[in-house]
Amino acid sequence: MPHPATGRPFPSPVPPGSGWPGDPADATTPVATTPAQVRRLARDAELADVDARVSVCRACPRLVRWREDVATTKLASFAGEPYWGRPIPGFGSERPAVLVVGLAPAANGANRTGRVFTGDRSGDWLFASMHRVGLATQAGSVHAADGLELPETRLVATVRCAPPLNKPTPEERDTCAPWLDREVTLVADSVRVVVALGSFGWEACLRTWRRLGRDVPVPKPRFGHGAEAWLGGSPGAPARGVVLLGSYHPSQQNTFTGRLTEAMLDEVLGRAAALARMPG
Numbered sequence: 688m689p690h691p692a693t694g695r696p697f698p699s700p701v702p703p704g705s706g707w708p709g710d711p712a713d714a715t716t717p718v719a720t721t722p723a724q725v726r727r728l729a730r731d732a733e734l735a736d737v738d739a740r741v742s743v744c745r746a747c748p749r750l751v752r753w754r755e756d757v758a759t760t761k762l763a764s765f766a767g768e769p770y771w772g773r774p775i776p777g778f779g780s781e782r783p784a785v786l787v788v789g790l791a792p793a794a795n796g797a798n799r800t801g802r803v804f805t806g807d808r809s810g811d812w813l814f815a816s817m818h819r820v821g822l823a824t825q826a827g828s829v830h831a832a833d834g835l836e837l838p839e840t841r842l843v844a845t846v847r848c849a850p851p852l853n854k855p856t857p858e859e860r861d862t863c864a865p866w867l868d869r870e871v872t873l874v875a876d877s878v879r880v881v882v883a884l885g886s887f888g889w890e891a892c893l894r895t896w897r898r899l900g901r902d903v904p905v906p907k908p909r910f911g912h913g914a915e916a917w918l919g920g921s922p923g924a925p926a927r928g929v930v931l932l933g934s935y936h937p938s939q940q941n942t943f944t945g946r947l948t949e950a951m952l953d954e955v956l957g958r959a960a961a962l963a964r965m966p967g
């Protein structure tokens with residue numbers, strides 16, 4: 688079946704190195720199949736290696752089964768399209784001032800398009816807001832070849848595979864954590880603001896910062912929409928900390944019910960953009 692943008696035929700799930708737009712891996716990329724291998728392959732990896740190795744990871748059997756099942760059975764409305772069916776690497780700037788941390792890819796969104804928050808309603812909300820506040824070059828995010836760029840921002844999922852019911856287990860979260868830890872380490876020099884989408888992303892940020900030996904306030908800052916906390920830098924450079932901002936996740940559960948409005952999301956992302964651009 689052809690990719691909707693390029694017209695090239697792809698099997699579903701997509702094998703690494705087959706030319707899918709933005710595929711960071713090829714047939715030689717090492718594949719982690721256990722938690723220990725995730726830790727080993729994440730350690731000392733450069734950002735391009737993290738992207739590539741994440742995208743072929745198979746360390747969580749339940750999630751590998753689920754993401755590939757969805758990519759094979761497909762939603763009826765996408766029956767004629769190939770599905771990526773692999774883990775989703777980070778997307779955006781390699782030297783971001785803003786890091787946005789979500790929960791996990793959507794089964795028929797990122798798991799289909801191969802790009803985080805791309806091809807579903809949550810992504811429509813998020814990228815439209817990022818575009819309004821100047822963090823994205825376009826409001827739409829349809830497929831991996833649509834030209835969208837995030838010049839100052841990097842967008843990552845805490846857990847990189849689509850989980851059933853959007854609920855990864857604690858074990859899956861912990862197995863995937865070395866990828867996030869390494870990615871945060873690699874971009875920490877430039878990041879000034881971290882936006883956590885939902886309490887899962889908020890907790891993941893706090894855990895990551897603690898694991899990396901950086902200061903996290905005690906008692907632990909509580910998640911809420913518009914919540915702010917200061918997370919310190921590394922022991923060698925404590926002043927190089929970041930502001931952590933909380934936002935309700937732009938899931939349909941929140942946007943359909945009015946728990947999260949466009950104005951609310953713009954407020955948090957606009958604050959992130961303003962903080963990122965402050966001199967000093």
Ligand code: SF4
Pocket residue numbers: 725741744745746747750751774846847848859862863864
């Ligand atoms: Fe690998 Fe993370 Fe996917 Fe588990 S959730 S298989 S660790 S990429």
